[in-house]
Amino acid sequence: MNTFDKIRAFCRPFRIIIGLVLIAIGYFTSNSWFYLGVIPLIAGIMNFCPLCRISGKCTPKIKK
Numbered sequence: 001m002n003t004f005d006k007i008r009a010f011c012r013p014f015r016i017i018i019g020l021v022l023i024a025i026g027y028f029t030s031n032s033w034f035y036l037g038v039i040p041l042i043a044g045i046m047n048f049c050p051l052c053r054i055s056g057k058c059t060p061k062i063k064k
Helices: 003-029 032-045 050-055
Strands: none
Touching: 003 032
16 A cells, blocks of 8 residues: 555545535535535545546556
């Protein structure tokens, strides 16, 4: 497991939590800008890692 894989393992739950927090803030403050939390939420759920896409150094996932 290289450094980029470790970052990827940390970033997925982090993006999901940040997305949910931003959506909650937007809901409770009635501020529509915080609904942009949908973007990191979807990226976390889909397991999309921008760092892996840009660097190309992450280990590819093998689908079984």
